[in-house]
Amino acid sequence: MTDFKKIISHAKEYGFVFPSSEIYDGLSAVYDYAQNGVALKKNIRDYWWKSMVQLHSNIVGIDAAIFMHPTTWKASGHVDAFNDPLIDNKDSKKRYRADVLVEDYCAKIETKIEKEVNKAAKRFGESFDKTQFLATNPRVVGYQEKIDSILKRLGQSLEKEDLADVKNLIEELDIACPESGSRNWTDVKQFNLMFGTKLGASADSAMDLYLRPETAQGIFVNFLNVQKTGRMKIPFGIAQTGKAFRNEIVARQFIFRMREFEQMEMQFFIPPGTQKEWYEQWKQTRLNWHLSLGMGEENYRFHDHEKLAHYADAAADIEFKFPFGFKELEGIHSRTDFDLSSHEEFSGKKLQYFDPERNENYVPYVVETSVGLDRMFLAVFSWALREETLEDGSSRTLLKLPSVLAPTKVAVLPLVKKDGLPELANEIVDSLKWEHATAYDEKDAVGRRYRRQDALGTPFCITVDHQSLEDKTVTLRDRDSMQQERVAIADLPSRLDEQLNIKHWLQKI
Numbered sequence: 001m002t003d004f005k006k007i008i009s010h011a012k013e014y015g016f017v018f019p020s021s022e023i024y025d026g027l028s029a030v031y032d033y034a035q036n037g038v039a040l041k042k043n044i045r046d047y048w049w050k051s052m053v054q055l056h057s058n059i060v061g062i063d064a065a066i067f068m069h070p071t072t073w074k075a076s077g078h079v080d081a082f083n084d085p086l087i088d089n090k091d092s093k094k095r096y097r098a099d100v101l102v103e104d105y106c107a108k109i110e111t112k113i114e115k116e117v118n119k120a121a122k123r124f125g126e127s128f129d130k131t132q133f134l135a136t137n138p139r140v141v142g143y144q145e146k147i148d149s150i151l152k153r154l155g156q157s158l159e160k161e162d163l164a165d166v167k168n169l170i171e172e173l174d175i176a177c178p179e180s181g182s183r184n185w186t187d188v189k190q191f192n193l194m195f196g197t198k199l200g201a202s203a204d205s206a207m208d209l210y211l212r213p214e215t216a217q218g219i220f221v222n223f224l225n226v227q228k229t230g231r232m233k234i235p236f237g238i239a240q241t242g243k244a245f246r247n248e249i250v251a252r253q254f255i256f257r258m259r260e261f262e263q264m265e266m267q268f269f270i271p272p273g274t275q276k277e278w279y280e281q282w283k284q285t286r287l288n289w290h291l292s293l294g295m296g297e298e299n300y301r302f303h304d305h306e307k308l309a310h311y312a313d314a315a316a317d318i319e320f321k322f323p324f325g326f327k328e329l330e331g332i333h334s335r336t337d338f339d340l341s342s343h344e345e346f347s348g349k350k351l352q353y354f355d356p357e358r359n360e361n362y363v364p365y366v367v368e369t370s371v372g373l374d375r376m377f378l379a380v381f382s383w384a385l386r387e388e389t390l391e392d393g394s395s396r397t398l399l400k401l402p403s404v405l406a407p408t409k410v411a412v413l414p415l416v417k418k419d420g421l422p423e424l425a426n427e428i429v430d431s432l433k434w435e436h437a438t439a440y441d442e443k444d445a446v447g448r449r450y451r452r453q454d455a456l457g458t459p460f461c462i463t464v465d466h467q468s469l470e471d472k473t474v475t476l477r478d479r480d481s482m483q484q485e486r487v488a489i490a491d492l493p494s495r496l497d498e499q500l501n502i503k504h505w506l507q508k509i
């Protein structure tokens, strides 16, 4: 996988992601999506929305406001429990999430396991059995046991709110400040992650509000409105995409952990007692959604939570292999009836459903799927970016985006800027743009234009040359194989459809 710094610089150079307010030296952990980035982000959002809302007759979408009544966050538990354990290094004055320091320590041990696996794979060649090696190699087994016992203790200490033990763990593991190498730590303290703001003009009457830290609560408070007006029968889901805000202590790793980010969430309302089966089903459905993009099964894994959030009776992450290791991409949570019951209590309004099959009223249970759009963007972008050495020894930068997500699907290039070739190329753009995001480019030699489109992730280039004027054919170049083929202009729509139609991708789920 490409070096992380290269990923960040490529994102900027090719108009995907810019640091926010860069002319003022930027704002920590806040980013702007540029002309190509916004298209990639929209395509990811659409891919999610179609798979969730369009393809499920029992899932509908909403778009709730970011501002919500402040009692929402009392009821949801965020005022009291949406905290991260933080620790300061007294010498460097840097602040860290205590749990992340420990997890990073474990990630380093994991890298050692990977090295042992790679060495053994080379030594044993074809006959190498990774599963058996992981289960039997004494060194690897020792490493894994160490990771398991550290994470178990961390989980238990956090669960019990035993912050002194989290500090003890950091000291026992001899974890140093990544900046300064110092081991001079403060105690671990809890820090609430919500951003506060005010609603209203005058200082006395202004109401204290929070910027929502998750989109989910907009769904819970609208549960009954949607159920009644949509005449929804349980089981059913409500989906939403939108901004969320968290005052992250350690906001680093580019768009992986931001202070303003976008979530794609779905709450699935079910009868009490059925949560286990729905939880397992949604875990698998969501993993299949990721796998349908073709970024390699080996790059995903489940991580079941030891420490459960205040609202969950089971939770798992779908982790992706980012350039800095396996990290959470999506969370699947069995949220019980915690949120609806709590909103009932705080609002004094009934949030119940009459189930005609059970002939009873109940507060539904909820299984939630929640994926970060920016994090999904980073997963796709970092996986796709690669440096390839070609047969002639030269190299090319390739952004091998799943073609359904690419910002531009087709670039149409006249071989030269004269003889009527630009006119024909523009006619082709005009005929294809109804179906696909299409670009026109006439600058530079055609080879350089191909390289630029490769770096932008454009799956197809169509080159218009003098022969095109005579026989109405063009060259269709495939980004990944670089194969070029002569195709009739009239056949372009069907040829492109084979690869680009979202239907073919979603059918793999």
Ligand code: GAP
Pocket: 213, 214, 215, 216, 246, 248, 255, 256, 257, 258, 259, 261, 262, 263, 265, 328, 329, 330, 331, 368, 370, 371, 372, 373, 374, 375, 376
């Ligand atoms: N409603 C449940 C919820 O918010 P979460 O695990 O805290 O659960 C869900 O967040 C997803 O949102 C994560 O898996 C991640 O993809 C994304 N996410 C969370 N915090 C983020 C941040 N600071 N920056 C970018 N994405 C974030």
